[in-house]
Amino acid sequence: MAYRLFEGKEHASIYQQYRFTPPSGLKDVIIQYLDKKKGQPHVLAVDLGCGTGQHTRLIAPHFKEVVGIDISDFQLEEARAVPGYANITYRYAEVRCRCKC
C-alpha cells in the first residue's frame, strides 16, 4: 500500500520552509558528469518529483530550460512562488513506473 505523504497544502508549506538546500557539491558532480559525457550546452533538464523545487532551482543556471514535474499541486504552488528563475516551468503530472510497486 502506498502512502502519499507529500501532497497536502500544510506539508508542502512546511517542506518549503524546512527542507534544507541540497549541497552544491552534489550538483557539481552531476554537471561535471554531463560536461564530460555530453558536453555543453545543456539544453533541457526534467526534475521528476520536484516538490517545492529546491533541486530544480539549483540546476537551473546550468540548463537553457528546466521542467519540474510533481503530482502535488500544493508542492508546485510553493515552487512557483519562488521568483527569479525565468527558465523554469513547473507542471503537474503523475509519473508512473512500469513495475508493480
Ligand SMILES: C[S@@+](CC[C@H](N)C(=O)[O-])C[C@H]1O[C@@H](n2cnc3c(N)ncnc32)[C@H](O)[C@@H]1O
Ligand atoms: C521526497 S519529495 C522530494 C522533493 C524534491 N525532489 C526535493 O529534493 O526536495 C518527493 C516528491 O515526489 C512527488 N511524487 C511522489 N510520487 C510521484 C509521482 N508518481 N509522480 C510525480 N510526483 C510524485 C511528491 O509529491 C513529492 O513532492
